[in-house]
Amino acid sequence: MMTDSSQRVADAGLLADSIRLAGLKVTAPRLAVLRALSDSPHSNADALFGAVHSELPGTSLQAVYGVLAAFATAGLVRKIEPAGSPALFERRVDDNHHHIVCTRCSVVHDVECAVGHAPCLTPADALGFDVRAAEVIYWGLCAQCQLETTHP
Numbered sequence: 164m165m166t167d168s169s170q171r172v173a174d175a176g177l178l179a180d181s182i183r184l185a186g187l188k189v190t191a192p193r194l195a196v197l198r199a200l201s202d203s204p205h206s207n208a209d210a211l212f213g214a215v216h217s218e219l220p221g222t223s224l225q226a227v228y229g230v231l232a233a234f235a236t237a238g239l240v241r242k243i244e245p246a247g248s249p250a251l252f253e254r255r256v257d258d259n260h261h262h263i264v265c266t267r268c269s270v271v272h273d274v275e276c277a278v279g280h281a282p283c284l285t286p287a288d289a290l291g292f293d294v295r296a297a298e299v300i301y302w303g304l305c306a307q308c309q310l311e312t313t314h315p
């Protein structure tokens with residue numbers, strides 16, 4: 164049985180490996196942002212800053228934005244931008260999964276690719292494009308909000 168602290172060291176090793184594999188230098192803020200994203204997927208920069216700041220008080224919000232931009236460019240994180248919401252980030256990058264968003268409380272969940280491969284939707288006319296991906300966001304009321312709106 165590993166103790167909590169040795170588990171944390173092992174996790175840090177894995178996080179560092181994935182940063183290196185993406186071709187980036189491992190730094191303390193990058194490790195902290197990636198750990199925060201592992202703990203809470205679909206987080207925005209402000210929320211990640213909150214998590215990182217308690218661990219590394221010297222980190223600025225601007226630095227967190229910089230880390231996220233580098234991660235997104237390197238393909239280490241995926242950025243999603245539901246209308247009316249700040250950009251959200253997640254580590255799940257290697258599939259064509261979609262998102263379902265609550266119009267009332269803004270909770271975001273992953274949903275599997277509707278067809279099973281990208282691009283999940285084929286346009287009636289692709290206008291000569293080689294279409295690689297279709298980004299789908301399903302909007303609706305989550306189960307909790309349905310309860311709260313029918314039994315206020």
Ligand SMILES: [Zn+2]
Binds near residue numbers: 265266269270304
């Ligand atoms: Zn909701």
Ligand SMILES: [Zn+2]
Binds near residue numbers: 253255261
């Ligand atoms: Zn997702």
